[in-house]
Amino acid sequence: MLTLYSDDHHLHHGRCELIDGELKPCFEMPSRADHVLQRVKDQALGEVRAPTDFGRAPIERIHSADYLAFFEGAWARWAKLGKDGDLLPFTWPARTLRGVLPDSLHGQLGYYSFDGGAPITAGTWRAAYSAAQVALSAQRAMADGARSAFALCRPPGHHAASDLMGGYCYLNNAAIAAQAFLDQGAARVAILDVDYHHGNGTQSIFYDRADVLFASIHGDPRFEFPFFLGYADETGAGAGEGFNLNLPLAAGSAWDAWGAALESACQRIAAYAPDALIVSLGVDTFKEDPISQFKLDSPDYLRMGERIARLGKPTLFVMEGGYAVAEIGINAVNVLEGFEG
Numbered sequence: 001m002l003t004l005y006s007d008d009h010h011l012h013h014g015r016c017e018l019i020d021g022e023l024k025p026c027f028e029m030p031s032r033a034d035h036v037l038q039r040v041k042d043q044a045l046g047e048v049r050a051p052t053d054f055g056r057a058p059i060e061r062i063h064s065a066d067y068l069a070f071f072e073g074a075w076a077r078w079a080k081l082g083k084d085g086d087l088l089p090f091t092w093p094a095r096t097l098r099g100v101l102p103d104s105l106h107g108q109l110g111y112y113s114f115d116g117g118a119p120i121t122a123g124t125w126r127a128a129y130s131a132a133q134v135a136l137s138a139q140r141a142m143a144d145g146a147r148s149a150f151a152l153c154r155p156p157g158h159h160a161a162s163d164l165m166g167g168y169c170y171l172n173n174a175a176i177a178a179q180a181f182l183d184q185g186a187a188r189v190a191i192l193d194v195d196y197h198h199g200n201g202t203q204s205i206f207y208d209r210a211d212v213l214f215a216s217i218h219g220d221p222r223f224e225f226p227f228f229l230g231y232a233d234e235t236g237a238g239a240g241e242g243f244n245l246n247l248p249l250a251a252g253s254a255w256d257a258w259g260a261a262l263e264s265a266c267q268r269i270a271a272y273a274p275d276a277l278i279v280s281l282g283v284d285t286f287k288e289d290p291i292s293q294f295k296l297d298s299p300d301y302l303r304m305g306e307r308i309a310r311l312g313k314p315t316l317f318v319m320e321g322g323y324a325v326a327e328i329g330i331n332a333v334n335v336l337e338g339f340e341g
């Protein structure tokens with residue numbers, strides 16, 4: 001399988017996140033992608049190729065122009081104020097407040113985010129832009145005939161909505177690739193999100209559309225981030241009614257429950273008959289993941305890839321979460337090797 005990868009992800013390295021009342025080093029760190037790349041090479045998965053730059057237009061198909069302008073320019077505004085710590089929001093337009101766009105940098109940061117988990121550093125825009133190009137380049141390789149491809153994206157994307165960052169995500173790489181398939185003539189694209197967390201950004205982007213089916217298996221939002229989306233009764237709206245499938249699972253779920261949910265998701269995807277399948281590939285479902293509560297073991301990822309392969313669809317894998325850094329490469333590449341059979 002072809003892997004698309006850019007070293008630019010190293011430009012994004014947040015210092016810390018607030019977790020359990022403490023500031024701890026960010027779990028979403030550069031070594032994650034380094035380990036996955038090393039495993040791709042160790043297993044001789046296939047060619048590793050640098051991305052082509054397709055520019056901003058395909059990103060603007062998913063993200064609003066004002067959001068992109070804010071994100072691109074935020075660090076320079078922060079630096080001009082003489083600051084060099086990570087830029088993190090701390091006030092959001094929650095209930096009883098107004099969704100106005102303030103003038104201040106911190107006000108705008110709150111407006112364009114939904115949590116305090118997505119720090120902007122000097123290189124965050126360039127890293128996120130390159131990750132989107134990695135996804136687009138993998139999509140192009142498939143448009144040119146590849147049956148599958150692996151977009152080794154970092155930072156991840158599935159929590160990012162049209163004009164919101166959060167949950168370590170800034171640009172929704174999977175959504176951008178899905179839209180590229182559609183813009184190049186696909187009638188239907190399915191997105192299967194296997195990350196431990198619900199892909200709230202991806203769901204929201206396509207919620208009222210029938211041309212993208214979003215199916216997600218994740219920690220029940222009653223107890224897990226992102227808490228405010230990802231419930232089973234969210235089935236789509238308007239023309240998109242019936243094209244959103246959430247399969248929340250209890251904490252402690254292992255392969256028996258997880259694999260059964262995957263079977264349901266695959267049956268729904270098969271019935272949809274998509275022209276292409278995008279897998280939002282998070283491996284934070286692993287039993288040793290430091291911020292998650294599922295119990296998948298490394299061999300389970302081979303089975304995951306095997307089941308996805310049986311759909312028989314052109315399949316683009318897009319890297320999302322996974323924070324057990326030592327095993328992230330084994331687990332992510334196991335899915336790809338299981339897929340290849």
Ligand code: Q9C
Pocket residue numbers: 017018019115116117156157158159167168169195197225282284320321322
């Ligand atoms: N410290 C992905 O797996 N946790 N994102 C709380 C505030 C957020 C996970 C953040 C977890 C986000 C792509």
Ligand code: ZN
Pocket residue numbers: 195196197282284320321322
């Ligand atoms: Zn996750």
